[in-house]
Amino acid sequence: MSATAVHNLWTMAAADPIDKIDAPKIEYGQLAPTLIVIGAAVIGVLIEAFVPRKSRYYAQLFVSVVALAAAFAAVVALASGGYGTTKARIAAMGAIAVDGPALFLQGTILLAGLVAIFTFAERRLDPVTHGNRIDSFVAQAGAVPGSAGEQAATKAGFTTTEVFPLALFAIGGMLVFPAANDLLTLFIALEVFSLPLYLLCALARRKRLMSQEAAVKYFLLGAFASAFTLFGIALIYGYAGSVSYGTIAKVVDGTLTTVDPALAGTMGNDALLLIGAAMIVMGLLFKVGAVPFHMWTPDVYQGAPTPVTGFMAAATKVAAFGALLRLLYVVLPGLRWDWRPVMWGVAVITMLGGAIVAITQTDIKRLLAYSSIAHAGFILAGVIATTEEGVSSVLFYLGAYSFVTIGAFAVVTLVRDAGGEATHLSKWAGLGRRSPLVAAVFAVFLLAFAGIPLTSGFSGKFAVFKAAAEGGAGALVVVGVISSAIAAFFYIRVIVLMFFSEPKADGPTVAVPSPLTMTTIGVGVAVTLVLGVAPQYFLDLAGQAGVFVR
């Protein structure tokens, strides 16, 4: 069926009664990555229901890891089968695009999800309590913080193994999000990955009130953003008479002018287009954490369990930027003279805002949150380029950034004192003296965030700035460079604290993690250095993946 299939179903129905609905044609092979992950998530739910409590952790971990690895293998198979380039197509009756950007981003999300799952499963950081090893998640989410019920749950050694299927559902939604080829699929994917994240945020074992507060904030603001997006989708439908990306793009370009009789009053009304597009973009900018839609970021990053923060900071950003790219490049290129100035403004205040506010932070997780805002600004600079280089530079940046982020948050989980993770910056003083290796690794991540050469952060920053400069946004590059300088200040401050301050007597200790977290951190460091020193292969990959299918 054609790209306008969904729309045609509607209009046909108005004309004459349906006597036979064609069975939808689903290309299972091309949708395999998503299907594997969602299927595994369903299996995860069944495990929760039927497998004995003692075995659930291992069963869940096994299913998650196998599913993510298999899905990644499927992505690689599709990409090497040419679906990223020559055989790029639109699958699932116009709902899902299988093309270079989609596959690249899905691969990134799956790998990031895989290493993040390792930190979810980490159970060696806390001391053994009541004879049970415990992880970062609450014993029983339903128990009121500080209540007898909570103590009983802890004593009984409960663990919230539901985090694994929740994470898988979130990853499943994220896989669809950047590949969505119509607005309804976009919205459904948005909800599918957001709802599990809201829940995951509330599940911290320590500082539970903060964690729940974070979840409520995230949920409320996220619901607002979703509502905006949905309203925008409705307006766009009114404008174009379709939710399919291809059709809307044609209407925007003016190549398709058939007026639907039912929508004769609204179709082609530019006010609907502009307001609708603005609202959808707003919803996406909320998810990437761009100023002025960033208010949730610091609170949620701080309150959520740190493994979840790392996962969310990396994978959500990848998925949301993917969706934003597709929307701006596939649906709204005809409108670029309208959205580019707005995005310019958003990029500038995001870069500067994130970098400036980060200076005053005293909590490492909040600091990383503001740093992620600044990075969203850098990525937006690449988005604005509206060239193929722009797309591939953003893809590369997202890949590089997600591994630095997950690695950095994984290190944060290691630094602990009696109250759990010691996230206040003053407690990190002198860490370099106590644990040179952990401090050095964290310093590598900070230097990558700061964009120092020979790290992936520099390659990525150079790629987006180059694309922006070539796309005629030289001024944006200058702002980017200035905010990089501001941002460098606070990354350096943390390094100063770790290496040049005397350790405090009651300072935190560094827990020795299991091979799981070590793998996460190791992968983070390896990717950071490889993409810094020899990025060519991955730049090629991103370059080949730079074309959207329409």
Place this chain on the structure above:
Amino acid sequence: MSFPLLTATAALPAVGAIATAAVPAARRTAAKWLALFFSLATLVLAVVVLVRFDPDGDRYQLTESRAWISDFGVRYELGVDGIGVALIALTALLIPFIILAGWHDADPLETKSSRWRPTQGFFALILAVEAMVIISFEATDVFLFYIFFEAMLIPMYFLIGGFGDRAHAGSDEKASAQRSYAAVKFLLYNLVGGLIMLAAVIGLYVVAGNFSLQEIAEARANGSLDMATNTERLLFLGFFFAFAVKAPLWPLHTWLPNAMGEATAPVAVLITAVVDKVGTFAMLRFCLQLFPEASKWATPVILVLALISIIYGALLAVGQRDIKRLVAYASISHFGFIILGIFAMTSQGQSGATLYMVNHGLSTAALMLVAGFLISRRGSRLIADYGGVQKVAPVLAGTFLVGGLATLSLPGLAPFVSEFLVLVGAFARYPAVGIIATLGIVLAALYTLVLYQRTMTGPVKPEVSAMPDLRVRELVVVAPLIALLIGLGVYPKPLSELVNPAVKHTMSDVQKKDPKPEVEAAK
């Protein structure tokens, strides 16, 4: 393909850095010897480069070229001209002395946890800086240069912030705060400079489409790459700003006294004699070649800034109470001379500036390292705490005097030749500038001799009465430096023959479109 000599010269200290860092905590002395071995091996390679280089041959020799990041138009391109060879030799020569002079600087004060290995870290960082400095002297790809120009800041930062003088052992808290302030100031100044340069690097790519210095310079020279006047000026300013922070030029100099004051003497030498040379070297290599018109456009302002550096640095040096900060301000004055020589746009001036880079490295190393030995004996950086040292430690005082005389460019010592050439070169084109710059020499005599007089002569202060003279290790450091200062002062010909052809190339880059007849050509 022939043996990649330049890569090897840069890679050897990097390998040494990793090897040194990997030495177990308890084997401190082994780490020191290992670092010294690698620095000496690098010196051997540098000598091979020096011998293999033919001053009258091609402009860039021993070139290497490999694909690296083709998406960014970046190639791994190395090549040296006479200026690069001279500075590589200087770097490779100074590092063993720096390592020897800092032999005990990083011994842990008390045995802390077994995983804390400051000694290994100190020497590994020095070697890492050496590797990065050498590769930036070799890079003929702008991007490659930029990467190491920036990356060098990180090990430098840890050297400044992590290893202080034993002078302040008493007030540890305050000293450590001052030190990390100095380190952060160093890093931020240079990082901001570097990031502004990054914008210009990207701009250059947008204009030129690749990063190859030779290709761009050639295209600029034969007119196939035309830059709009404003574009060229903006790009020039972006590059120059970064180099002027590094060099450092007034008013971007304020990080240097902090950094040199708080760092140990060997690290201070590393900063001023080695790392900062990358800034002045890059002005010659990148600013003048890539942006000849803009360089000429900016010359008047830069000359004024250089003059201010010369006079202001010297005046502040006169007023210092702290020996290391005095040397730092003297260095600012000397960097003023170097930049003056570069932008005088005469071949004497630029030859002088290049020689000056080498000679300033040697003379500052001699003065600063001896000052470091002095300070380590008394535990104070303040001039007022010393007096009559020459009676108790005559060799120390004598070497200090020679280093000081070299700093004030006494005839017969190497810096005289270069300072004279710079002044002549400047005078030939801008007489007024030459005359004002000469004031710097007078002031140099003042601050050096007053320093010597106050610390070394007069009645012996009770605190210094038991001061031991230079030890064998310290003599091994100082004697060759002094020998070189005298040798190059008496017979500078080999060095000037090495750099002159390179300077002629640079001059022709700049003067190609200059309607003004060359002044010395008329003579």
